Amino acid sequence: MNIPYEMQEATEKLLEKRSISKIRDCVFSICERYNNESGQGKVLVKTPEEAVSYAISRMPGTFGAVKSAVCAFKEALEPFFDAHPEALPKTLADIGAGTGAAVWAVASEFELSHITCFERESSMTEIGKHMLSYGNEAMKNAAWVQGDAIGGNTEKADLVTASYIMNELKPSDRDAFLNNLFETSDGAVILLEPGTRAGFKNILYARDFFTKKGAIVVAPCTHSSACPLPADDWCHFACRMQRSKTQKFVKGGDAPYEDEKFAYLAVLIPGDGVMGSFFDTRGRGCGLIFDDMTAEATEEGYARIIRHPQINKGFVELKLCSGKGIETVKVTSRDKAEFKIARKAEWGERKKMTP
Numbered sequence: 514m515n516i517p518y519e520m521q522e523a524t525e526k527l528l529e530k531r532s533i534s535k536i537r538d539c540v541f542s543i544c545e546r547y548n549n550e551s552g553q554g555k556v557l558v559k560t561p562e563e564a565v566s567y568a569i570s571r572m573p574g575t576f577g578a579v580k581s582a583v584c585a586f587k588e589a590l591e592p593f594f595d596a597h598p599e600a601l602p603k604t605l606a607d608i609g610a611g612t613g614a615a616v617w618a619v620a621s622e623f624e625l626s627h628i629t630c631f632e633r634e635s636s637m638t639e640i641g642k643h644m645l646s647y648g649n650e651a652m653k654n655a656a657w658v659q660g661d662a663i664g665g666n667t668e669k670a671d672l673v674t675a676s677y678i679m680n681e682l683k684p685s686d687r688d689a690f691l692n693n694l695f696e697t698s699d700g701a702v703i704l705l706e707p708g709t710r711a712g713f714k715n716i717l718y719a720r721d722f723f724t725k726k727g728a729i730v731v732a733p734c735t736h737s738s739a740c741p742l743p744a745d746d747w748c749h750f751a752c753r754m755q756r757s758k759t760q761k762f763v764k765g766g767d768a769p770y771e772d773e774k775f776a777y778l779a780v781l782i783p784g785d786g787v788m789g790s791f792f793d794t795r796g797r798g799c800g801l802i803f804d805d806m807t808a809e810a811t812e813e814g815y816a817r818i819i820r821h822p823q824i825n826k827g828f829v830e831l832k833l834c835s836g837k838g839i840e841t842v843k844v845t846s847r848d849k850a851e852f853k854i855a856r857k858a859e860w861g862e863r864k865k866m867t868p
């Protein structure tokens with residue numbers, strides 16, 4: 514996957530009048546800080562120079578991860594959005610927006626009319642504003658609100674995103690943060706974390722938090738029942754991003770691409786907005802959402818492929834997660850149609866269950 518041309522242009526502009534070697538040094542110091550000081554509520558990117566380094570080194574991977582999550586969200590709700598195009602998200606609140614990577618990703622999938630970027634650090638905000646000034650009208654006009662994601666409220670939005678912020682918070686602040694996302698959303702929340710055990714733990718925590726409040730899980734899980742993974746297992750996904758010359762230099766190494774690993778969660782939130790109105794009076798999904806999202810309990814439901822498919826001579830093994838639990842399915846070449854599909858299947862894709 515490539516980042517949008519305009520985003521690349523905005524990134525290259527950041528380097529004008531700046532020393533690229535200094536930017537590279539900052540990338541290494543930020544990395545060290547992220548490795549040693551995450552999860553303590555600390556400020557990890559401090560200066561404008563560091564924010565530039567963050568934008569150059571992290572924005573492409575984050576863009577790819579958020580876009581992948583948004584696409585999974587869209588795919589799961591396709592029948593609903595086809596029948597009710599008026600329910601497509603038009604407003605976005607990005608919490609812990611940083612330099613705006615998630616905004617670029619959402620704007621590449623939905624036609625947004627209003628965007629709020631909620632961010633605590635002015636160094637990130639400054640670079641984020643520059644980056645979004647290369648986007649469409651809604652991005653250029655985004656409202657940047659300075660505040661704390663733990664308590665600071667912002668205007669409600671159809672879709673609320675929060676990428677790679679929860680892992681920076683103190684564990685004792687997680688509930689207040691999640692509650693803030695829930696209260697800000699008028700339809701859906703998409704949360705992303707690094708594709709690590711710790712990142713997945715946060716996602717699982719958020720999944721429990723939201724479902725207890727009546728949310729419906731849309732992706733990656735094809736069901737809202739308890740996560741069927743054993744306690745020592747975890748699930749994450751990956752997307753491959755092309756690397757620019759600048760990125761190769763600041764991150765070191767010659768590989769033309771990088772694999773961004775991420776864990777994510779997309780949920781529908783009961784509320785007063787157009788998406789929220791598809792919940793019934795008991796706060797349960799109804800109509801198209803309900804039929805589609807509960808179908809996993811039946812033979813016609815969907816599963817998520819949660820590992821790289823194992824392609825062998827004459828058969829493919831797929832590790833699937835669905836409302837029925839975790840299962841490894843063996844598709845043999847005797848079943849020609851299914852085998853053809855299974856051979857092309859990819860980690861992270863949704864798969865229709867066959868009876």
Ligand SMILES: C[S@@+](CC[C@H](N)C(=O)[O-])C[C@H]1O[C@@H](n2cnc3c(N)ncnc32)[C@H](O)[C@@H]1O
Nearest residue numbers: 575609610611614633634637661662676677678
């Ligand atoms: C790792 S960056 C991610 C930025 C952006 N969401 C992305 O994915 O590229 C985390 C961002 O969250 C912001 N942040 C961390 N804790 C925050 C808090 N309590 N309130 C508001 N913003 C916060 C940081 O300043 C930083 O910009």
